[in-house]
Amino acid sequence: MNPTPPLGTHAAIPKPALDQVLGALRDAGYTLVGPKVADGAIVYGEITGIADLPVGWTAEQEAGRYRLRPGVPGRLFGFAVGPHAPKRYLYPSTATLFRTRRTAEGFEVLPGEEAAPRYALVGVRACDLAAIAIQDRVFLDGPAPDPHYRARREAAFLLAVNCLEPGGTCFCASTRTGPRCTTGFDLALTELDEVLLVEVGSEAGAAMLAAADWRPASAFELTRARRALAEAEGRMGRTMDVRDLPDLLYERLDHPRWEAVAARCLSCANCTMVCPTCFCADVVDTSDLTGGEAARVRVWDSCFNHEFSYVFGGHLRPNIRARYRQWLTHKLATWIDQYGVLGCVGCGRCITWCPAAIDLTEELAAIRGGEPT
Amino acid sequence: MARPRLAVYKFSSCDGCQLSLLDCEDELLALAGAVEIAYFLEASRQALPGPYDVVLVEGSVTTEEEVERLKEVRRQAKLLVAIGACATAGGIQALRNWADADAFRRAVYPTPGYIRTLDRVRPLGDVVLVDAELRGCPISKRQLLDFLAAVLIGRTPRMPAHSVCTECKRRGAVCVMVASGVPCLGPVTQAGCGAICPAYARGCYGCFGPMERPNTGALGDRFVALGQSRDEVARAFRGINAYALPFAAAGDRFARSDIEEG
Amino acid sequence: MSMTAVGPVPPAPHPLQPHAARLVTVTPEAPGIATYVFELADPALRARYAFAPGQFNMLFLPGIGECAISLSSDAGEPGRLAHTVRAVGSVTRAIARLRPGDAIGLRGPYGSPWPVDRLRGRDLILVAGGIGLAPLRPVVYHLIRHRPAFGRVQLLIGARVPADLLFVSEYQAWRAAEIEVIETVDRADETWTGRVGVVPVLFYQLRPDPRRTAVLTCGPEIMMRFVVYEALARRIPRDAIYLSLERNMKCAVAVCGRCQYGPFFLCKDGPVLSYDRVEPFFSVEEY
Ligand SMILES: Cc1cc2nc3c(=O)[nH]c(=O)nc-3n(C[C@H](O)[C@H](O)[C@H](O)COP(=O)(O)OP(=O)(O)OC[C@H]3O[C@@H](n4cnc5c(N)ncnc54)[C@H](O)[C@@H]3O)c2cc1C
Ligand code: SF4
Ligand code: SF4
Ligand code: SF4
Numbered sequence: 001m002n003p004t005p006p007l008g009t010h011a012a013i014p015k016p017a018l019d020q021v022l023g024a025l026r027d028a029g030y031t032l033v034g035p036k037v038a039d040g041a042i043v044y045g046e047i048t049g050i051a052d053l054p055v056g057w058t059a060e061q062e063a064g065r066y067r068l069r070p071g072v073p074g075r076l077f078g079f080a081v082g083p084h085a086p087k088r089y090l091y092p093s094t095a096t097l098f099r100t101r102r103t104a105e106g107f108e109v110l111p112g113e114e115a116a117p118r119y120a121l122v123g124v125r126a127c128d129l130a131a132i133a134i135q136d137r138v139f140l141d142g143p144a145p146d147p148h149y150r151a152r153r154e155a156a157f158l159l160a161v162n163c164l165e166p167g168g169t170c171f172c173a174s175t176r177t178g179p180r181c182t183t184g185f186d187l188a189l190t191e192l193d194e195v196l197l198v199e200v201g202s203e204a205g206a207a208m209l210a211a212a213d214w215r216p217a218s219a220f221e222l223t224r225a226r227r228a229l230a231e232a233e234g235r236m237g238r239t240m241d242v243r244d245l246p247d248l249l250y251e252r253l254d255h256p257r258w259e260a261v262a263a264r265c266l267s268c269a270n271c272t273m274v275c276p277t278c279f280c281a282d283v284v285d286t287s288d289l290t291g292g293e294a295a296r297v298r299v300w301d302s303c304f305n306h307e308f309s310y311v312f313g314g315h316l317r318p319n320i321r322a323r324y325r326q327w328l329t330h331k332l333a334t335w336i337d338q339y340g341v342l343g344c345v346g347c348g349r350c351i352t353w354c355p356a357a358i359d360l361t362e363e364l365a366a367i368r369g370g371e372p373t
Numbered sequence: 374m375a376r377p378r379l380a381v382y383k384f385s386s387c388d389g390c391q392l393s394l395l396d397c398e399d400e401l402l403a404l405a406g407a408v409e410i411a412y413f414l415e416a417s418r419q420a421l422p423g424p425y426d427v428v429l430v431e432g433s434v435t436t437e438e439e440v441e442r443l444k445e446v447r448r449q450a451k452l453l454v455a456i457g458a459c460a461t462a463g464g465i466q467a468l469r470n471w472a473d474a475d476a477f478r479r480a481v482y483p484t485p486g487y488i489r490t491l492d493r494v495r496p497l498g499d500v501v502l503v504d505a506e507l508r509g510c511p512i513s514k515r516q517l518l519d520f521l522a523a524v525l526i527g528r529t530p531r532m533p534a535h536s537v538c539t540e541c542k543r544r545g546a547v548c549v550m551v552a553s554g555v556p557c558l559g560p561v562t563q564a565g566c567g568a569i570c571p572a573y574a575r576g577c578y579g580c581f582g583p584m585e586r587p588n589t590g591a592l593g594d595r596f597v598a599l600g601q602s603r604d605e606v607a608r609a610f611r612g613i614n615a616y617a618l619p620f621a622a623a624g625d626r627f628a629r630s631d632i633e634e635g
Numbered sequence: 636m637s638m639t640a641v642g643p644v645p646p647a648p649h650p651l652q653p654h655a656a657r658l659v660t661v662t663p664e665a666p667g668i669a670t671y672v673f674e675l676a677d678p679a680l681r682a683r684y685a686f687a688p689g690q691f692n693m694l695f696l697p698g699i700g701e702c703a704i705s706l707s708s709d710a711g712e713p714g715r716l717a718h719t720v721r722a723v724g725s726v727t728r729a730i731a732r733l734r735p736g737d738a739i740g741l742r743g744p745y746g747s748p749w750p751v752d753r754l755r756g757r758d759l760i761l762v763a764g765g766i767g768l769a770p771l772r773p774v775v776y777h778l779i780r781h782r783p784a785f786g787r788v789q790l791l792i793g794a795r796v797p798a799d800l801l802f803v804s805e806y807q808a809w810r811a812a813e814i815e816v817i818e819t820v821d822r823a824d825e826t827w828t829g830r831v832g833v834v835p836v837l838f839y840q841l842r843p844d845p846r847r848t849a850v851l852t853c854g855p856e857i858m859m860r861f862v863v864y865e866a867l868a869r870r871i872p873r874d875a876i877y878l879s880l881e882r883n884m885k886c887a888v889a890v891c892g893r894c895q896y897g898p899f900f901l902c903k904d905g906p907v908l909s910y911d912r913v914e915p916f917f918s919v920e921e922y
Contacts, residue, residue, distance in 0.1 A: 038547070039546070039547040039552065039574060040547060040549075040552040040553050040574070041547045041552045043545070043547060064550075064551055064595075065551060065554075066548075066551050066552045067552070068552075083547055083548065083552075084545060088545060093542070093543035093544070093545070094543060097649065097651050097652075098649055098651070098652050100697035100698070102697070105655075105738060106655060106657075106737070106738020106739075107697045107738060107740075109649075109652050109653070109740075111649075112649075138889075138890060139890060142888055142889045142890060142903070143745075143888045143889055143903055144650030144651075144888040144890075145650070146650070146890055147648070147649055147650070246898075250915050253915075253916075253919045253922065254919065263588075263591065264588075264591050264594075265588065265591070266536070266560040266561065266587075266588045266591055266592055267536070267586065267587075267588060268536040268538040268539075268559070268560035268561075269535060269536055269538055269539045269542070270538045270542060270548065270560070273538070273539065273542030273543070274542060279890065279892055280891060280892030280893065281885065281886070281890065281891045281892065282885060282891070282893075283651075283700075283701070283885045283886065283891065285528060285698055285699060285700045285701075286519065286522070286698070287522045287523070287525075287526045287528070287697070287698030288403065288522060289400065289403040289404055289406070289407040289518070289521065289522050289525060290403060290406070290407060290525075291522075291525055291526040291698055294526070294697040294698030296651070296701075298891075299543060300539070300542070300543050301539075301891075301892075301893070302535070302539065303892070303895075304535075305534070305535035305536075305539060306534040306535055306584070306585035306586060307531075307533070307534050307535065308883070308893060309882070309883055309893070310883055311881055311882065311883055312721075312723040312724065313855070316882065316883075316921065316922075317921055317922075318586075318921060319586070319921065320586070320588060321921070322920075322921035322922065325922070326895075326922075329897075330895065333898075334895070334897050334898040337897075337898030338898050338900075352551065353548055353551050354551075355538075355548060355550045355551060355557070355559075355560050355592075355595060356560075356591055356592070356595055357595070357598075522698075526698040526699065527699060527728075527729050527732065528698060528699045528700065528725050528729070529724060529725035529728070531725075
């Protein structure tokens, strides 16, 4: 048995020893979820160990374009974020809030979901940690903490990874949310050529690391990790000038660029679905054919969807111009007023996964560059 | 309250949508308990006269006789529901609206003189007032049951107006257009199918028809950027829902500029 | 499916789970509009429940849905929860089919109230359009209860046609309490002898003292735009003009995101907001 490392330890383990940590997590009752190759992309899915990781894979990312490519052989985490975010495990796209059953007096309310799954999320990046911190505020700090999110969130173990290979659409250096994981993880890995450095962020993390043959990281290894991270910071595929937000956008709500981007935008909602911070939802009522049992089901929704803004008498954002403006101003302006931080963590997903190749960094730059009208 | 009376009528179509109804094996008992199936030739020979509370109508309108029959169905229906791409948009047969129907007739039938058709294949809504639409080719059994459950309990039945992409991402499928360059109509197509095609690595064919305010022009431009010819783009829009207005307009636009450019 | 049944009362553990309530009375108000009084089933909850003028409840019917409806009754009588509902969609039409004794789910109260306490000592102009009078009625009741604490009170009411005017039978009592009720209709009929024209026009005859007057308005957004315009033209300060705004709403606890209006969640920061806070967005089309 290895000693349990104290909080804040920077340890080193041989790469295969990651399986020991993953094994310990499984033994502790966690379902392991991590990056894996499926459907032409690096997605999140259930994994059992290192063998399921996209070993030696990477991906090219550009606006509206993603291609899997062979990367550095043997590299476990040589890629940036894919289409999935931890969001889908902490805030699932579909959840039954509660059910009802007809009774003699009216109806009774039955619970919707059984016990929350216990996920160990493997390979979570700094941007996604920042996104989780944001969703914590949305779901837990509001007027009524969300029990579904809370149950999943409190049960989750976050095994984070420092990003040494930022993608073509990444800009976490601009939003100051990466590439280094600074807080909010149980364990954080840095992958060097031969070893994995492991930073211990919580007691739970320490307990899991104790399952592996760890030793303190050497000063040399730590310097290499630092240097690699500094280099990664300089290799972001995108940058975004976040000065003067939110006022910049508040002053330019009538900018002609909104019309221009609306001509290209499909209002398809992909950007909001892949965004790790977007939280909007619809609640749908279902019933059986007898009407005896019914349920309220919450599903991911988007400000790009037509139904999102209806009221009696019409739609308040009836066109793509108004909807794109809502999305961008929410991410980059009103979010700051609501939660004290940008709603964008620089993960680049909305850029890569926009089928129309619309790039919010470019849109903001255009709005910033142009004169207010 | 008496059980609502349900009728199912068929016009020019393949029966696929009615089969979705017959396919509700698990629910058929509950359905038969909840509604009186008064007229449904595909399922039973018993045909009770109207009026009916809910009439599901499959198929497009292609002949004068069908126009008259549909008007009569409308008179018998409290709630007339167009089911499937044929009924809501004319279906695949509406492709002949872009062709010379006479030429088809001469090529296919030995005595074309007996065949009398409208100059255009029509969706139901061109002929009568339609109260609700269930899209798809075929319709989704889940949507059909949800629709009936809504009517039964008194909830306003609402079909999604948003894109297939929303469903695609909810189920966690990878975007085929972004990850593989496959043209996909998902961004302009109404949700409801559950994003089946993208989940199997194929582009959406648009069988649920256009979503509310689709930006078909921008999507077509994007297909061109992905390497498709304008003619291929036109054909993508001229599928099962070719005659649905936004798809028809997009198909025409890309087909026409092909000629202009050629 | 075997599941332990959990009754909705005592207080539901799920924040979106409604409390059991029952319809007590229905009072027709206008075509398609009626006032429904509900009573919470749980006596303890009933005793605890309190609301302020301008707040709303989420009303729920199983298998149908849920929607936001303002409390239209006297906040001083919180055991009697009146809601004045216009039947426009799924839930509101189903409410219109309810009979006294029927069950309904209710949770609340939610939202920011009209700042009646902060407005003590002021002259008030209340401007209501259509169903917008419903969330203002609790203000009227409050003013009647505390009449000496307020200055001049004028209540401008607009409706499309005379039959659409709400709570007409109470106007006399309101007037008796020195609330100047001024009605107008967009279109008169043969019975109508009063004013014709849109509500903001009623402002022309007012001579408010901008230093002591506050405006409280609820109605169609287009109407409120003109109200704001008229109020500003009379130099009433931006922070003395209060609007009650409507957006689509699914949760009422600031997680569904639908009711966002600029930085505000109208379920939590609104529906009542002062004009100085919403001005940057109010003037933008389709925001
Ligand atoms: C804070 C607040 C207070 C309110 N107070 C009151 C009040 O006191 N009294 C009152 O009568 N109302 C009030 N409302 C308004 C009420 O909440 C809405 O009218 C609500 O939508 C009614 O719900 P419903 O299920 O009956 O209607 P819905 O079924 O939601 O339909 C409402 C309207 O939207 C349209 N619609 C619905 N779904 C869609 C869709 N998917 N796509 C396009 N259009 C659609 C419908 O055709 C209809 O015109 C209030 C709203 C808010 C936010
Ligand atoms: S920005 Fe792109 S992903 Fe987002 S709605 Fe528009 S087209 Fe879709
Ligand atoms: S807005 Fe785009 S880049 Fe920013 S966090 Fe969301 S998906 Fe990532
Ligand atoms: S950008 Fe749109 S979908 Fe995302 S959180 Fe904001 S309003 Fe909701």
